[in-house]
Amino acid sequence: MLDRSLCGKRVFLCTPYLTAVRGPFNFVLCELPLEMGENMSKRLKLVSATESEMEERAFNNPFPDWDQGASTASNSGTDSDCNDPFDENGKIGDAFQKKVQNKIKDLLQQMEEGLKTADPHDFSTYTGWTGIAFLYLQLYRVTEEPSHLQRALDYVKRTLRNLNGRRVTFLCGDAGPLAVGAVVYHKLKNDAESQDCLTKLLQLQRSVVSSDSELPDELLYGRAGYLYALLYVNKEMGPKTVDEATVSKVVEAILDSGKNLSKEEKKSERCPLLYEWHKKHYVGAAHGLAGIYCMLMQPGASMSQETLTELVRPSVDYVRHKRFRSGNYPSSLSNETDRLVHWCHGAPGLVHMLIMAHKVFKEEKYLKDAVDCGEVIWQRGLLRKGYGICHGTAGNGYAFLALYQQTQEKKYLYRACKFAEWCLDYGTHGCRIPDRPYSLFEGMAGAIHYLSDLAAPEKSRFPAFEL
Ligand SMILES: [Zn+2]
Numbered sequence: 020m021l022d023r024s025l026c027g028k029r030v031f032l033c034t035p036y037l038t039a040v041r042g043p044f045n046f047v048l049c050e051l052p053l054e055m056g057e058n059m060s061k062r063l064k065l066v067s068a069t070e071s072e073m074e075e076r077a078f079n080n081p082f083p084d085w086d087q088g089a090s091t092a093s094n095s096g097t098d099s100d101c102n103d104p105f106d107e108n109g110k111i112g113d114a115f116q117k118k119v120q121n122k123i124k125d126l127l128q129q130m131e132e133g134l135k136t137a138d139p140h141d142f143s144t145y146t147g148w149t150g151i152a153f154l155y156l157q158l159y160r161v162t163e164e165p166s167h168l169q170r171a172l173d174y175v176k177r178t179l180r181n182l183n184g185r186r187v188t189f190l191c192g193d194a195g196p197l198a199v200g201a202v203v204y205h206k207l208k209n210d211a212e213s214q215d216c217l218t219k220l221l222q223l224q225r226s227v228v229s230s231d232s233e234l235p236d237e238l239l240y241g242r243a244g245y246l247y248a249l250l251y252v253n254k255e256m257g258p259k260t261v262d263e264a265t266v267s268k269v270v271e272a273i274l275d276s277g278k279n280l281s282k283e284e285k286k287s288e289r290c291p292l293l294y295e296w297h298k299k300h301y302v303g304a305a306h307g308l309a310g311i312y313c314m315l316m317q318p319g320a321s322m323s324q325e326t327l328t329e330l331v332r333p334s335v336d337y338v339r340h341k342r343f344r345s346g347n348y349p350s351s352l353s354n355e356t357d358r359l360v361h362w363c364h365g366a367p368g369l370v371h372m373l374i375m376a377h378k379v380f381k382e383e384k385y386l387k388d389a390v391d392c393g394e395v396i397w398q399r400g401l402l403r404k405g406y407g408i409c410h411g412t413a414g415n416g417y418a419f420l421a422l423y424q425q426t427q428e429k430k431y432l433y434r435a436c437k438f439a440e441w442c443l444d445y446g447t448h449g450c451r452i453p454d455r456p457y458s459l460f461e462g463m464a465g466a467i468h469y470l471s472d473l474a475a476p477e478k479s480r481f482p483a484f485e486l
Pocket of ligand 1 (some may be wrong): 033305361362363364409410
């Protein structure tokens with residue numbers, strides 16, 4: 020993720036190009052057809068690449084994979100620590116949980132210290148203060164410790180003073196602070212303030228559904244990111260907090276937009292819901308089809324079974340067919356390079372779409388593809404970009420938690436623990452330092468969020484995405 024001036028606007032851009040050639044002003048000029056993967060012969064092709072460009076994107080996974088046999092052996096007393104996060108009952112053991120809890124305390128302190136020099140005006144969930152409030156809400160959810168809720172309130176107050184009306188989404192716009200504010204005040208039983216946030220949140224709806232609005236549909240800046248805010252409020256405050264008609268209008272606007280583009284590009288048969296962001300058909304969770312389809316398939320979006328079957332299912336299948344042999348997915352429909360294994364671009368985002376599709380359409384093929392995502396993430400998911408949520412190891416770890424919830428297979432919980440174990444050594448692997456190193460989606464707050472979810476892995480939720 021980097022800042023980039025695009026069409027005169029300053030936006031966060033979660034592009035597939037991050038280690039491609041950069042021109043002056045740190046803009047990305049072009050995408051090189053490079054695979055920064057593990058394969059030496061491919062790397063040798065990069066004759067003109069600089070040293071840093073040749074750097075691989077992921078570390079080799081040093082952990083032994085889950086071994087059912089070793090687990091049994093361990094239970095019978097044979098010496099084996101291959102599955103060491105677990106106790107004799109196959110649950111995450113106390114020793115591991117203790118390590119995680121201690122690390123959370125340590126990282127929280129570092130984060131608070133680091134935030135003293137963070138941008139005071141960045142109120143976003145993605146890189147700013149709402150993300151920190153969101154983290155404290157999560158810690159309150161997991162521990163029920165009232166001081167965390169109080170801390171969430173401190174940060175939320177700061178964000179609510181900084182709204183600027185420029186964007187409407189949960190991750191990058193006003194909907195984030197307003198939705199998180201509504202929930203924090205609700206939990207503190209301050210109904211007047213909570214209602215005030217809700218009213219302002221709903222006022223944003225007009226620009227979201229307006230047919231002449233230039234708004235995109237993706238999660239970071241578009242309609243799906245506003246839809247998430249509504250569904251989040253309903254999840255946290257009760258199912259009718261935002262009425263169904265309001266939710267439906269937003270859903271309809273997303274459907275209309277997708278149908279129109281699909282028609283324009285003569286894809287109505289193959290992919291009835293097509294979306295673009297800055298003229299590209301992105302596939303991943305942050306800017307692309309997977310993130311949008313995920314939101315549409317949420318039970319709270321209340322789509323009819325008919326619409327799901329006629330519009331969403333063929334579109335999901337269209338994306339499925341773009342899959343690489345490795346099990347990974349391209350960053351956009353026209354990109355044929357198997358490079359990125361991030362939540363924002365690649366299998367760690369797609370896995371959530373596939374699991375939702377499995378829940379909604381009850382077909383094994385979706386789960387099978389999700390399982391394949393799990394393999395590529397296990398192999399290539401310990402990222403050199405760091406430990407964050409958007410394009411870091413913590414975000415990738417959520418794929419295993421989601422697979423665990425869906426399959427109940429211990430293997431995925433084990434893998435989630437190993438990615439957590441990696442995060443326990445935060446900062447020691449020589450990863451790149453993100454621009455906002457303490458933030459929820461780029462930095463430390465995201466890793467803390469992930470670690471905190473291991474306390475109750477069956478209830479874990481990818482922040483600002485899963486409901
Ligand atoms: Zn990213």
